[in-house]
Amino acid sequence: MLQILDVLRDRGSRYAVSGGAVQGREGVGTFLAELKRAKKFAKATHNTWACVLSEEGALKGDDGEAGAGAVILKMLERAELRNHIVVVTRWYGGVHLGGDRFAHVVTSVRAYLEALEKA
Numbered sequence: 001m002l003q004i005l006d007v008l009r010d011r012g013s014r015y016a017v018s019g020g021a022v023q024g025r026e027g028v029g030t031f032l033a034e035l036k037r038a039k040k041f042a043k044a045t046h047n048t049w050a051c052v053l054s055e056e057g058a059l060k061g062d063d064g065e066a067g068a069g070a071v072i073l074k075m076l077e078r079a080e081l082r083n084h085i086v087v088v089t090r091w092y093g094g095v096h097l098g099g100d101r102f103a104h105v106v107t108s109v110r111a112y113l114e115a116l117e118k119a
Contacts, residue, residue: 007108012093017108019086045092051085
């Protein structure tokens with residue numbers, strides 16, 4: 001599992017990104033459960049995610065951050081990343097970010113994809 005903590009901060013909200021290889025829907029569930037075993041991720045306001053599985057196609061989850069999973073999914077499809085989940089975590093800071101939250105999801109996924117290339 002690759003994790004990048006404190007990708008960015010804006011008006012009190014903090015963003016992190018995590019990801020790793022998965023096999024099937026069961027692998028997605030296992031990855032998310034393992035991530036949330038860490039207290040800091042379990043306490044996060046949102047753990048939005050997406051992946052493209054070779055056999056089952058695209059999957060995504062907004063975890064209350066409407067539209068964020070679709071943003072992640074589009075980036076993974078463009079990168080042609082298969083059988084790999086990417087999770088953007090947000091700890092809400094008390095101020096609504098409006099559309100800026102989508103820009104922050106994009107920044108987080110870009111940071112992850114760049115780190116993955118270097119790994």
